[in-house]
Amino acid sequence: MKNKEIAKLFNKMADILEFKGDMSFRINSYRHAARVIEDMSEDIAQAAAEKKLRDIEGIGEGLAKKIEEYLSAGKMTKYDEIRKDVPDELVALLSVPGLGPKTAALVHRELGVNSIDDLEKTVREGRLKKLFGMGEKKEENVLRGIRLYRAAHERLPLGVALPLVERLVTELKKDRNITRADSAGSLRRMQETIGDIDILACGDDGTKIIEAFTRMPGVKEVLASGGTKGSVIVEDDLQIDLRVVDRDCYGAALQHFTGSKEHNVRLREFAKGKGYKLSEYGIFKGEKKVGGREEEEMYGKLGLAFIPPVLRQDRGEIEAALAGTLPDLVTLADIRGDFHVHSNWSDGASSIEEIAAEALRRGYAFVAVCDHSQSLRVGRGLTIDAVFKKREEIRRVQAQYPKLKILFGTEVDIKGDGTLDYPDDVLKEFDVVIAAIHSGFKEDEARITSRILSAVENPHVDIIAHPTGRLISGREPYQVDLEKVFKAAARTGTLMEVNAYEDRLDLNDVFVRRAKECGVKFALGTDAHHAEQMGAMRLGVAVAQRGWLEKDDIVNCRPARETADFFAQRGTPRGQGQAGK
DNA sequence: GCCGTTTTCGGCCCGACTGTTTTCAGTCG
Numbered sequence: 001m002k003n004k005e006i007a008k009l010f011n012k013m014a015d016i017l018e019f020k021g022d023m024s025f026r027i028n029s030y031r032h033a034a035r036v037i038e039d040m041s042e043d044i045a046q047a048a049a050e051k052k053l054r055d056i057e058g059i060g061e062g063l064a065k066k067i068e069e070y071l072s073a074g075k076m077t078k079y080d081e082i083r084k085d086v087p088d089e090l091v092a093l094l095s096v097p098g099l100g101p102k103t104a105a106l107v108h109r110e111l112g113v114n115s116i117d118d119l120e121k122t123v124r125e126g127r128l129k130k131l132f133g134m135g136e137k138k139e140e141n142v143l144r145g146i147r148l149y150r151a152a153h154e155r156l157p158l159g160v161a162l163p164l165v166e167r168l169v170t171e172l173k174k175d176r177n178i179t180r181a182d183s184a185g186s187l188r189r190m191q192e193t194i195g196d197i198d199i200l201a202c203g204d205d206g207t208k209i210i211e212a213f214t215r216m217p218g219v220k221e222v223l224a225s226g227g228t229k230g231s232v233i234v235e236d237d238l239q240i241d242l243r244v245v246d247r248d249c250y251g252a253a254l255q256h257f258t259g260s261k262e263h264n265v266r267l268r269e270f271a272k273g274k275g276y277k278l279s280e281y282g283i284f285k286g287e288k289k290v291g292g293r294e295e296e297e298m299y300g301k302l303g304l305a306f307i308p309p310v311l312r313q314d315r316g317e318i319e320a321a322l323a324g325t326l327p328d329l330v331t332l333a334d335i336r337g338d339f340h341v342h343s344n345w346s347d348g349a350s351s352i353e354e355i356a357a358e359a360l361r362r363g364y365a366f367v368a369v370c371d372h373s374q375s376l377r378v379g380r381g382l383t384i385d386a387v388f389k390k391r392e393e394i395r396r397v398q399a400q401y402p403k404l405k406i407l408f409g410t411e412v413d414i415k416g417d418g419t420l421d422y423p424d425d426v427l428k429e430f431d432v433v434i435a436a437i438h439s440g441f442k443e444d445e446a447r448i449t450s451r452i453l454s455a456v457e458n459p460h461v462d463i464i465a466h467p468t469g470r471l472i473s474g475r476e477p478y479q480v481d482l483e484k485v486f487k488a489a490a491r492t493g494t495l496m497e498v499n500a501y502e503d504r505l506d507l508n509d510v511f512v513r514r515a516k517e518c519g520v521k522f523a524l525g526t527d528a529h530h531a532e533q534m535g536a537m538r539l540g541v542a543v544a545q546r547g548w549l550e551k552d553d554i555v556n557c558r559p560a561r562e563t564a565d566f567f568a569q570r571g572t573p574r575g576q577g578q579a580g581k
Numbered sequence: 582g583c584c585g586t587t588t589t590c591g592g593c594c595c596g597a598c599t600g601t602t603t604t605c606a607g608t609c610g
Contacts, residue, residue: 017582022582023582024593025582025583025592025593026582026583027582028582028583028593029582029583029593030582032582032583033582033583057583058582058583058584059583060582060583060584061582061583062582062583063582063583097608097609098599098608098609099608100607100608100609101607101608102606102607102608103607103608133600133601133602133606133607134600134601135600135601137599137600137601138599138600138601141599141600185610196610198610228597229597229598256595256596256610257610259610261610264594264595264610265593265594265595266594267594268594268595269593269594271594272594273587277594277595278594278595279594279595279596280595280596280597281596
């Protein structure tokens with residue numbers, strides 16, 4: 001699939017055009033198209049072959065021609081043309097916070113600055129402030145920008161940011177001056193990684209609230225502290241912004257600062273078409289404010305159903321809200337069990353008993369203990385002998401936990417040749433079989449796709465675990481034609497996993513949604529290697545929500561008995577013991 | 582660049598902050 005390549009190219013072209021001071025609307029078109037292309041799971045070459053490029057929102061005649069050229073000739077004339085006199089290092093200047101295209105072009109033109117290193121040297125030599133419109137403050141800003149840029153500014157995984165911010169908000173709410181406080185931004189949208197953290201509060205004395213905020217434990221540096229906005233740096237160079245707003249526009253501000261930016265732009269366009277104006281202060285008809293105290297009004301006054309933050313991604317949610325076809329999203333409370341937990345029989349840290357206790361504590365009706373298979377030495381995979389000893393242990397623990405169904409499972413390795421790591425007559429003994437790739441990540445797309453397809457086609461396999469293999473902290477997904485996998489899985493009834501482990505979140509939201517469109521059902525699993533990590537389920541639920549999933553799409557939401565029947569029908573026998581919820 | 586019950590031209594979200602300006606451009610979210 002060339003989607004990613006083309007999206008990257010369009011983004012780069014936008015950067016170059018921006019540097020050149022081209023029209024902002026043209027630049028936006030490139031960026032918008034890049035995002036749409038990256039989000040779509042269909043192969044763009046397929047769309048091109050069917051002459052359907054123009055049907056894609058955001059792609060018109062011009063971009064369609066460029067895409068076609070790239071697909072057939074492997075290059076884009078326009079790209080080659082514009083990049084000629086703008087080397088990559090120059091474009092990188094735009095990544096320095098506080099330095100926009102105008103300033104970047106100015107320093108390049110007037111001072112011959114060609115890279116970030118050049119820029120720093122120029123500022124330190126006092127040459128920047130001599131330019132028209134530049135001053136000492138600007139110097140400071142640029143130097144700070146360079147520092148921030150070099151700090152790599154890594155995004156935090158949701159699983160790390162979430163508890164941190166929850167603690168912070170709880171702490172803030174203890175302040176008697178604060179009447180309401182919520183996290184906003186990408187965290188409220190439960191995006192898989194978080195950049196800056198935005199917190200919104202309301203109360204009587206903004207200055208006091210902000211002062212208290214800047215004095216909170218863990219604050220390393222105070223960037224700003226005023227009457228409405230405070231900004232601090234805490235550990236890990238994480239920036240946290242607190243905004244204090246009036247109660248009367250709290251809803252509008254919450255909507256505004258929750259984003260996403262793309263969602264807000266689209267919503268404001270929609271509002272404008274209906275004669276309204278939206279801002280962080282409220283919703284206005286002419287000069288008259290008609291709402292904004294509660295967030296619901298920002299949608300309700302426009303005739304839209306309330307759009308949950310997780311859906312605010314400009315992926316059709318406004319249209320759905322208008323048509324009344326928003327999904328009735330799954331919630332954590334709907335989840336009755338965890339399909340993917342490792343015990344100390346393989347590479348997990350917790351005993352089966354500890355896992356069972358944790359499952360009960362979470363109010364679950366079932367838990368599947370799935371350990372690695374024999375070939376996976378690094379995961380201390382179980383030999384066939386060990387598999388059956390483990391079953392004895394599960395039976396023993398099951399007897400002590402009559403209210404919980406403990407499923408006897410495995411995460412069986414899909415080997416390099418596409419066969420599974422246990423023979424069928426062993427696989428049929430499990431209650432739940434999860435199949436996964438743990439080796440040969442670098443193989444080509446055809447090879448990996450066929451390995452996964454052969455697992456999908458195996459009647460003993462119930463779930464495909466972490467279908468892309470990506471790690472958020474840095475491992476690229478392996479090359480797999482998910483479209484083929486989804487279609488096969490829809491036909492065979494094989495479930496796709498939403499792996500809730502904080503570094504995986506695999507499938508991700510975009511693929512989840514596409515799989516659902518293909519008719520696939522899902523299983524959520526935390527991939528916990530310690531009983532405590534079963535708490536990651538809420539991350540999996542967030543991904544499911546962002547992928548528009550409802551209760552019926554997810555097997556975890558069925559009663560334990562129904563779940564057992566479901567797997568029994570799939571060629572794996574029902575396990576032992578009784579349970580129900 | 583895209584797009585169209587405001588269609589083939591002329592729009593394209595909205596506001597705050599900053600620094601430098603003597604009325605506003607640039608940048609950000």
